[in-house]
Amino acid sequence: MTKRKELHDGTPFTVSVPCSTANLGPGFDVLGCGLGMRMSVTCTFPESDKGLTVSYNGDSPHTVPLDPSRNLITRTAIQTAASFGQLLPTPMHVAIENPIPLGRGLGSSGTAVVAGVVLANESLGLGMDTQRILDYCLAIEGHPDNITASILGGFVASYKREHPDPAPPKEETIEYKQNYSTLYPDVPDFEAPPCNLGKHLRLKVSPKIKFVVTIPEFELQTKLARSVLPQEYPKADVIFNLQRLAVLVSTLTSDDAKDIDPAVISEAMHDRVHQKYRQHLVPGLPEILSLSYKTLPGLLGVCVSGAGPTVLCLATDNFEKIGQTVVDIFGKHSVDEAPGYEKQKGVKGSKKVGIKASFKVLEVSAEGFTVSRG
Numbered sequence: 276m277t278k279r280k281e282l283h284d285g286t287p288f289t290v291s292v293p294c295s296t297a298n299l300g301p302g303f304d305v306l307g308c309g310l311g312m313r314m315s316v317t318c319t320f321p322e323s324d325k326g327l328t329v330s331y332n333g334d335s336p337h338t339v340p341l342d343p344s345r346n347l348i349t350r351t352a353i354q355t356a357a358s359f360g361q362l363l364p365t366p367m368h369v370a371i372e373n374p375i376p377l378g379r380g381l382g383s384s385g386t387a388v389v390a391g392v393v394l395a396n397e398s399l400g401l402g403m404d405t406q407r408i409l410d411y412c413l414a415i416e417g418h419p420d421n422i423t424a425s426i427l428g429g430f431v432a433s434y435k436r437e438h439p440d441p442a443p444p445k446e447e448t449i450e451y452k453q454n455y456s457t458l459y460p461d462v463p464d465f466e467a468p469p470c471n472l473g474k475h476l477r478l479k480v481s482p483k484i485k486f487v488v489t490i491p492e493f494e495l496q497t498k499l500a501r502s503v504l505p506q507e508y509p510k511a512d513v514i515f516n517l518q519r520l521a522v523l524v525s526t527l528t529s530d531d532a533k534d535i536d537p538a539v540i541s542e543a544m545h546d547r548v549h550q551k552y553r554q555h556l557v558p559g560l561p562e563i564l565s566l567s568y569k570t571l572p573g574l575l576g577v578c579v580s581g582a583g584p585t586v587l588c589l590a591t592d593n594f595e596k597i598g599q600t601v602v603d604i605f606g607k608h609s610v611d612e613a614p615g616y617e618k619q620k621g622v623k624g625s626k627k628v629g630i631k632a633s634f635k636v637l638e639v640s641a642e643g644f645t646v647s648r649g
């Protein structure tokens with residue numbers, strides 16, 4: 276819960292947040308894993324009359340707004356502070372270092388939301404614990420799988436509660452009442468979310484398993500990838516996913532090495548809830564999803580990472596070969612096979628040219644977000 280601490284004393288601090296891979300096949304909006312690629316956000320308190328300022332170094336620099344009211348990290352921090360009836364302390368400079376590719380299904384928006392909530396918590400000494408931070412992140416992001424992985428690190432299962440507990444009352448400072456709408460006319464006021472809105476549970480995962488993520492050059496915004504999903508599902512498809520979800524979690528968390536069985540894991544990573552509805556947005560996906568240990572030894576299973584278009588291969592060996600195979604399949608396709616792609620940011624150039632992609636071999640990040648001072 277929330278226990279107010281002393282206000283921040285002006286010491287710089289850095290929030291570091293791991294990226295995530297969400298869903299892991301059948302675990303749509305349920306499973307996530309924090310991976311070893313981290314964004315860092317450093318807050319300093321310089322002598323200046325510029326108020327709140329932002330700088331950004333990293334992926335897609337021209338698409339990330341530096342206006343604090345539009346930047347997802349600072350906007351989230353402004354709104355979190357507002358829900359406590361407070362303004363962020365100023366002057367404050369927020370320096371973002373971000374290697375996580377944007378709009379690719381590696382949880383960049385989740386990491387940004389986590390960083391924003393933690394930034395407000397630290398700079399104002401709001402005293403939110405991990406559960407309360409989760410409540411805020413979940414209220415903003417909407418689904419728990421990617422944010423819980425970024426909050427806790429490791430392999431995480433989560434759910435969102437339908438009947439959470441009431442939020443505490445808001446106490447507004449005079450400064451907030453007088454200045455919020457003038458300072459941030461474009462940031463709608465934000466009510467504190469209900470308490471215990473979600474639950475997350477950290478699971479262990481065998482250290483033998485590595486996460487080969489193959490990242491195509493084009494973006495797929497999560498909002499678009501969610502808009503193509505149906506409102507209702509056939510009973511057979513729900514059962515299909517539930518069966519695989521239970522088996523997948525059991526095998527990945529087993530202490531017994533013989534449970535890391537590619538024949539079982541490859542089948543258990545199949546999904547009928549989101550991937551088939553999104554496959555027209557990710558050219559080459561049917562061929563990629565048909566890869567298996569039978570032709571690629573070491574490969575355990577394949578799925579879309581988050582909402583895509585990145586592809587996740589779980590593997591115990593042969594990582595480079597596996598990553599390159601997926602890169603080559605993307606290269607046989609072009610972005611114009613994906614209807615609606617032209618509405619997205621970041622898709623440019625000749626449409627008929629094969630999709631460029633690169634792969635990374637990532638480990639599970641044992642740590643979730645961290646805050647370091649000084």
Ligand SMILES: Nc1ncnc2c1ncn2[C@@H]1O[C@H](COP(=O)(O)OP(=O)(O)O)[C@@H](O)[C@H]1O
Pocket residue numbers: 314339340346347348371373376377378379380381382383384385387495496497498581582583
């Ligand atoms: N570090 C960041 N700073 C500011 N905005 C960010 C950052 N990371 C992500 N975003 C915002 O989130 C959007 C991508 O979110 P989303 O479509 O959910 O994709 P992803 O799968 O990467 O989470 C970006 O276009 C950008 O607006």
Ligand SMILES: N[C@@H](CCOP(=O)(O)O)C(=O)O
Pocket residue numbers: 295296297298303304305379380381382383384385418420421497500501549580581582583
């Ligand atoms: N369960 C969500 C996960 C979105 O993850 P992201 O990495 O694409 O932000 C979904 O599949 O929509």
